[in-house]
Amino acid sequence: MQRFGMSRREFMKTAALGGAGLALWGCKPEPDAPTAPVDSEAIVVGSGFGGAVSALRLGLKGVQTTVLERGRRWELSPNYDTFTHGINFDKRTMWLRDRVVLPFIPQGINFDIERYTGLLDVVEFSNMKVYSGAGVGGGSLVYGGMTVMPRAQEFNEIFGDLAAYSEMVPYYQRVQRMLNAVPFDQNPYFQAFKDSGYWEFTFRCAEDVETTRSVNPTLRYQYIPQAYQWDVIYKELIGEIPKSALIGELIFGNNSGAKNSLDLTYLRQAEATGKVVVHPFHKVESIGRDAEKRYTLDVSIINDRGEVVDTRTLRCKYLFLGAGSMGTSRLLLKAKREGTLKDLNDEVGKGWGSNGNGMFMRQSLPKPTGEKQATPPVIAVTDFDNPYGPVIAECAQYPLGFECNCLLYLGLGVHTKRGEYRYEPGAANDGLVLDWPDDGNEESRQGIRHMGRQLNDAAGGSFDTDKFPDEVSKEFTYHPLGGAVMGKATDKYGRVKNYDRLYVTDGAAIPGNTACSNPSWTIAAIAERNLERILAEDF
């Protein structure tokens, strides 16, 4: 599948032939990337889903916009080696860490790395590890591409009168078109992929659901839209290009250009408007407002080891916060605490949720699951009538390269408990603290465990309690949400209360849960809907 009439790699080739490629690949653009201008009409902080949607819509409206991103820009190399290969970890793997920190520890892998501005960030709070992406494209650089739309029932329960499901559908569709997210079974190479053996674990996952339906007919599986270019993966399959998506290059970056990450979709289109400039290695430390009611941002300009090489104070009329649940909440809490935006209300920091993440592994399965288990995840098991609440679980990759007779699942569910961020100057994690009850995920974990048990009982296998001692994980999330929730810290459209022209556009605005779905599609769709309103009424 191609975007904008040209595949990602073809675009790179064309640019190179035209000379522009020298600036696009194989080079060392940062930290020599230009410093952001002091004055901008609009500034967007962060270039993940909320930030990228904001940047494009502002650019198309003709608003001069500066995007500030703490991470680096990752350009595809013609040698297919931009990112680390599979699980041969190196400095590119993690954001400013000496060691790789994963949700669980596979054996025999070197975890020591050089400290560098790598891709995957993990913040270790007292009882919760929170993962996110860093770099131009934010979480899309590390995400699995799973583009899941919630059902109306769960969406309406979580969002209430903040946004009507029927109103949201066109925005979901718009995002799907932008990311070219097509379900696995609707891609033209489906049969070839099926025959290749690369997706054996996926079909085993489906087969086990069918078997389990004899005891629980409400269990189903569905192929979900995937933000990948299937034609590029097909080229990997037939040997036209080196393998990348097929061999597990996903969380730590995709070298073949198959993943439709935001740097190649929303942000590329935003930059093409000529109105938007993205500045990597610009970390926003604090925000405030000057006497002319322009927003001010204290920014550290860092090098590729994360060391501060310069500092600047930037100004703008309109400020869009898209630094993710943690980044945006931290900036707001710090501004409230230090009095630089003292009228922020007491809802700032509240409404945090893990999206009900609970990972489990089924092991000792009677049938093979395939040596490869490395392709992008494409299937979700659903149980919306689960007695503990609605649950979905996605068959994730487990790219170790040997037959393990095992399947790894990431479960998601609805939970009603919420946590709260606080800002404590001098504390670890840049002063950000998360208060989260130990049993915060319990509702969704019960539902996920119930689903796993039914699969084991009916189709064989058992929970791998070496990896997850309590059968289903509770101590990490890939899906942090909340901290500046719509309708509480902001109005229904992300306008921060008591501050004109200040907006929250990312996962911080979401009320702690995206209703039994991975969050990226909902974050982007809400951002599309909110930006439309803001651009029509505030500009």
Ligand code: FAE
């Ligand atoms: P996000 O995408 O995190 O972007 C925030 C950006 O702000 C980042 O680029 C940061 O580097 C940058 N930033 C932060 N602080 C600052 C600062 N002070 N100054 C400048 N820049 C800053 O935010 N979701 C799915 O829907 N499907 C999946 O398959 C999926 N897989 C995932 C796999 C992994 C391993 C992880 C970690 C997450 C996954 N997610 C998935 C979740 C998804 O990536 C996440 O919900 C969104 O990326 C959140 O979007 P935001 O716009 O909130």
